[in-house]
Amino acid sequence: MKRVLAIILLVLVALYGQAISPTMAQSGDVTITKIRIEGAQRIDPATVLSYSSLSAGDTVSRSSLNRAVGRLFATNLFEDVSIGLDGTVVVIEVLENPIINRISIEGNDVLPDEQLLEFIDIKPRRVFTEKVALDTKALLMEIYRQFGRYAAVIEPKIIKLPDRRVDLVFEIDEGPLIKISTIKFIGNDAFSDRALKNVIGSREAKWYIPFGTNDKYDANRLSLDTQKLRQFYLQNGFANIDIVRSTGELLADRSGFVLTFQIREGGEYPVKSVTVNSEIEGVDTDQLLEISTIELDELYDVRRLEETLSLMTNKLGEFGYAFVDLTPDIQVNNEDTTLDIIINVGAARKNYVEAININGNDRTLDSVIRRRFELVEGDSFNQLKLTLSERNVRNLGYFSKVSVDVVPGSSGEQSVVEMNVEETATGSFQLGFGYSTFDKASLTFGINEANFLGTGRGARASISLSDKTTNFRAGITEPYLFDRNLVGSVDIFQDSIEYTSVELEKKGFDFGLGFSAADDYRHRIGYTLADTETKTTSTTALSESGDEGAKLISEVSYTLTKDKRDSRIDPRRGYLLQLRESFAGLGGDSTYLKTVIRGQYFKPLYFNAFVIGLDGEAGYIDGLGENVTRSNRFILGGRKVRGFESGGIGPRDAGDNSAVGGNQYYVASTNLTSDFGFDKDLGMRWTAFVDAGSVWGTDYPNNVIKPDDDSLRSSFGYGILWDTVIGPMSFVWAYPIDKESHDEAKVFQFKFGGRF
CATH class of the missing domain: 3.10.20.310 (membrane protein fhac)
Structure with a gap:
């Protein structure tokens, strides 16, 4: 035992002697008269002295000088430190750590230098230590694991340069991409392996799915999969479900990962x-x-x-x-x-709203948000009104995220409403491309700013061009006219369409004034003044026997809307009912009464995995003793009955086969939308739909191609909706089912939008 103690003592003395001079080791406490710094090149000696916490006049002991050595090492600025004593003069000798001159990465192909360098913290001109190299290596290894490269080998190489500088080189062998080879379940009696594999997000690698992302092992996804399995069992009667363990193991030959879930199901409980x-x-x-x-x-x-x-x-x-x-x-x-x-x-007391705080609106004015609240400070707390307020703010479309928290106020009966919003781009543009048998190729471009300078005002413009048609629209909206709950809007428009021997033109403006009433009712009063002209270019064109010439339309309209949808932008539940009445005859050359009714219904299915939408619309126009001209009739097709050209359904001019529209129409649509089957991070959804409708009835029955009746037209189709980082895209294919020989089809539509 004495021999062991002696050895330990000798080691301690040897180590101690490296930092403290023999003079100090053999004497007692010393009062410092002077401190001399040696070896400092880049670092100011005053900085070294400051880090040591020693000063002339201090009385130092062995332990205090030892602590000074420790403080200097703790700065990570020095490779070596020693403190000596020359009489009453303390000599601090340091060897500075090298400075990183350059950082380079070699051997990487999958991940470029720029991407890897963004992740690491070290930069040139930083102090280099071995710990820096090892920590950076560990970080790079973790990055490669996230990309499925678990066999990656990374070696840091240090190249010494003059003047205490080094180049740091990371030599990388990225290795093969290691994916999930097998997913196993143990203890699952009620559900098959296949059923449970469809529940979790991780997937086994398949050769025929080369670009999958969920077949790479991810520890975070494994944890999420465990939660998904537990939730699945809880949704199917297994109240005592226990996921005993879930593991991801790399095979010995590093050819793949095996995921194992051990389950204790328990029983089913009604x-x-x-x-x-x-x-x-x-x-x-x-x-x-x-x-x-x-x-x-x-x-x-x-x-x-x-x-x-x-x-x-x-x-x-x-x-x-x-x-x-x-x-x-x-x-x-x-x-x-x-x-x-x-x-x-639990016990609770009624509350009152003490304050409403809005956070995160860096661009949008506070007043723009507050005027959408159903509650004001001082009101009795009401969750329904708070929910409606949140929905109203979300429906503005100015924010990517809207959340509301209620926190305790200054007393037990007070509550504070905290609304947190995250601004999003409110400017957008749309670019659309389509092809039809009538228009051939068509191009649409639109631009819109929904929140100009954060005031809530809107501005928009759009143009659509094809070989046969030109449509232009532009307008502005003031959502809080005269600081009241009034929405004012002004739009101008100009449309033209050219058939074989008939050309239609319509231009004018529309003014609207809207306001909201209780229980989600909205009212709008509008006035439209439009100049229409029908020109014939051939004596064979029947031109509807009197439809030719210029007419001025002066129309006043009233629209009543009841909107119970959970969102105007992306509804998932609720309904909308709308009635529009339009009367022309207050001046102008046309007289008519037009009625349009519309209804929408949305419902989530299978616990929000799918959304079904039903849409119906019908309209009727009465000339009030006069013939209804082509420019005032209903046109069907396009967006309302996909698979047909706009104006591709209904009666046609017997002279040149041009669309003449009808005095009556109806349309119905069923849509099913879901992101099922897509990685949620992709922002992709699919949609499937069936459309049906018809338009018929003119005041010139002898001049149109038969049948001029309510013969059903229908179509089915599908599409991909993709919300990309640069804007939404949509690809839609639609195919007519029931059609007449003179109808015009439009199979494919593509739209692209961006934000600014």
Whole structure:
């Protein structure tokens, strides 16, 4: 034992002697008269002295000088430090760490230098240490793992240069791309491996899917897959599901990863009962139970429980309770393999809105957002009004994210509404391309600014060109006219379409004044003044027997809209009802009464995985004793009945086969939209649809191609909607099912948009 202690003592003395001079080791405390710095080249000696925390006049001991050595090493500026004592003069001798002269990467092909250098922290002219090289190597290894390169080998090489400089070179062997070769499940009796593989995001690598991203091993995705599996079982009656472990193991030959999920399923449990216990006096628990979506005697589904808790929280919020704790207690009955759900409502007090704070609106004026609130400071808290306020702000389209939090105020009865928004580009442009049997190639370009200088004002312009048609529109919108809840808009337009022997022109302006009323009702009063002209270029053109010539249209209109959609931009649930009445005859050369009704309905299916949309529209125009001219009739096709050219459906001029429109029309559409099958990060959705409709009835029945009746036209189609970083794109293919021989088809449409 004595021998061991002696050896330890000798080692300590040897180490200590490197930092402290023999003079110091053999003497007691010393009062410093002077400090001399040696070896400092780039670093100012005063800086070295400052880091040491030593000063002339200090009395130092062995331990205090040792601590000074430690402080200098801790700066990472020095490769070596020693402190000596020359009488009462302290000598600090340092060897500075090298400076990085250049950083280079060699051997990398998959990831370019620029991308790798963006991730690492070190830069030229920084101090170099071995730890810097090792930390950077570890970071680069992690980057390659994220790209599936688990076999990558990285070696840092240090090239010493004069003047204590080094070049740092990372030599990389990227190795092969290692993907997931096998996904295994253990303990899954109720569901097959194939069913569970469809639940998780990770995928086994397949040779016929060369560009997949989910077949690369990702530890974060593995954790998310574990949550998805657990959620899947909870949605299908397995209240006691336990994902015992989930692992990702690299095969010994580094040819692939094996993912293993060990599952303890437990049993399936139907719901026997649902009860509500409330600590809030006066709350009708039966009223809360009425909005529950949990179905008795059906298998337990955690989604229905979560939906019920959300509905109950909102209902209590409508009663003025901003902060309510709803705690579900799930009691399993092993005797009959059922479960009881007890929802406990914690004690709470009614709240009032103390303040409304809006955060993140760097561009949009505060007043633009506040005027969309249904609540003001001082109101009783109401969750329904708060939800409507959030929807109103989201519907502005100025923000990529809108969220609302309610936090406690200065007292127990006060609450503060915190709205957080994230600005997005409100300027946009659209570029569209299409092909039809009538127009041949067509090009559309539009530009729009929805939030000019953050004021909420809108400006727009668009033009559509083809071999036969030209359409131009431009307009502005003031959303809060005269500082009131009035929307004012002015638009100008000019349209022309040329058939074989007939040319139609229409130009004018439209003024509108709109306002909102209670319960999602919107009203709009509009006035349109338009100059129309029909020209014939051939004596064989019948031109509708009197439709030729110029006419002035003076039209006043009223539109009533009830909008219960959850979003005007991307609706997923709710409905819209609209009625528009237009009367022409206040001056001008045309007289008519036009009625158009429209309805939309949206509903999410299979727990929001799909959205089905139904759209119907119908219209009728009466000349009030006069013949309705071609320019005032309804035109069908294009966006309303995809698969047909705009104006490609309905009666046609017997002389030149041009579209003449009709006095009556109807159209119906069913759309199914989902991102199912796409990686959610891609921002892609698919859509499938069926359209149907017809337009018929003219006041010149002898001059049109038969049949001039309500014969059904229909089409089906599909499309890809892609929200890219540079703007939305859409590719739509539509094919007529029912058509007449004189109808004109339009199969493909492409649109591209950008933001600014």
